[in-house]
Amino acid sequence: MKEFLLPKENFRTVFVIGKGGVGKTTTSAALAVALAKKGYKTLIVSLDPAHNLGDVFMTKLSDKPKMLTENLYASELDMEKLIKSYLKHLENNLKNMYRYLTVINLEKYFEVLSFSPGIEEYATLEAVRNILLEGDQWDIIVFDTPPTGLTLRVLALPKISLIWADKLIEIRKKILERRRMVAKIQGDQKFVLEGQEFTLPKDEEEDPVMKELRKYREEVKFVEDVITDPEKTSVIAVMNPEMLPFYETQRAYESLKKFRVPFNMIVVNKVITVEREIPEIKVKLDAQEKVLGEIEREFRGIEIIEVPMFPQEPRGLEWLEKLGGMILEG
């Protein structure tokens, strides 16, 4: 049994990443089935907007966890709905603060915002955070992720957000410090805006900006703490024995290392094994051999598992359990 797939403190989060079309969904589903079979209460969540987790299990899934067998629950996040509700939340927040803005038809603006760059990553991060917040309900949470690019950005986001929050907190501290100095001599500073008088906040506890910054930092720190803790998180990369997925896995490995997200295992999916020589696919087999050699060389110290190409697509619980057993036991 692979130690890095079992829960140690409360729960274990497993991210299954990889290039599009290499078999991430099948691998993560198989893993979830095998873990559930071992008696761990497992939740598998698809973050991929393409949504084919339901197809693999041959059932319809929604954003609420659905029980499939004993100990196995699955859900598919509706990214479009998530982005909409995320924006709705922001919109309400803004409307409450700037009531006069309602005249200029804020809805139209927010409609366009849903296509603004980066919004998908933030919504995904928010979704991951919400699931992790309720992580104690499960022993293991398996995330079936969108193709590598987006996933890496989402996993990098907490760290980047933390840097931003820290920088802003630093400037804010300086501002408040100076306000306190002035207030010591001049008394509380007032600020008049459109006839209304405000007292400038000078302590960290009473400054709403500082409070918001600290709250945001705490929220992001929670996710960051979970995904960088080797006791809580593991990343499994899925790839095919071809050059392009290999390069992509290499890049993912490098950037995850930079963000200190533990990278534990590579599943090489769809490895073709033949008993006798077939000249028609010799070129393909040679290329596969070369890639497998490269993987061994490049990823020393990381568990590598080869999964053969099956005569039929592994769908349905029985097949998944067999495949999952292969991954789990090596």
Add this chain to the structure above:
Amino acid sequence: MPKRILEDIHAFLRGFGGAFKHQSTEYIEFEARELENVFALVIMGSFVGIPSPPTTLVVRLMPHMVREMYVMQQRAVDMDDIFGEIAGMFDID
């Protein structure tokens, strides 16, 4: 009559003290305003083409930033005579 003189002296001293007080914090106030300006600029960086913090953070902070926006606006107005302000602060005529 002596009471009025005393009051006058009192007012004079108060004004004198006030001026001193004002002068003593002038630089700090300038610095604080400038920091508020920078803070707002960083938050709203995307408007002027510099990378901005995560959208979530920006949207969450914005409602509390009336004062910063005011300072930033004022900065934009004073921009053409920023040296004038600094010269004034150092008593250069």
